[in-house]
Amino acid sequence: MREPYGKAAAPRPNRDRYQYGYDYSSNRLWRENSLTHGTAKEFDEYYTYDGLDRLTNADRGTLDDPPAEGLLAGSTSFRQDWALDPVGNWDTFKWDSNGLEPCDATQNRGHSKANRVTLPHHNSKAIKAA
Numbered sequence: 001m002r003e004p005y006g007k008a009a010a011p012r013p014n015r016d017r018y019q020y021g022y023d024y025s026s027n028r029l030w031r032e033n034s035l036t037h038g039t040a041k042e043f044d045e046y047y048t049y050d051g052l053d054r055l056t057n058a059d060r061g062t063l064d065d066p067p068a069e070g071l072l073a074g075s076t077s078f079r080q081d082w083a084l085d086p087v088g089n090w091d092t093f094k095w096d097s098n099g100l101e102p103c104d105a106t107q108n109r110g111h112s113k114a115n116r117v118t119l120p121h122h123n124s125k126a127i128k129a130a
Ligand SMILES: [Ca+2]
Pocket: 032, 033, 034, 036, 037, 038, 042, 044, 062, 063
């Protein structure tokens, strides 16, 4: 990169450097941030899919070696889960900041035959549908 007047810009250090792993269906199975390797929080991610190749889980933590083995036990620092109906609607969405039960947020939804959200619930508290 060059700045105006031909002055060379100083190279910027990388903030993140990612490597990825995929399955035979081209689903991303893991993401490793190699710049955080060996730190207290590595911010690697591991993903899970259902039989229709739909994302059902994303965990953040420290990947095992090899990464395809998943995250090291006890390293999970963030988690999201989706339970999907046959047409791909979220029946349940869970989100958690430390990866351990209980989840910080659980949202349950219902859907009409027209595929509209009819029953959103957040942490088991009903929210009036708009
Ligand atoms: Ca790592």
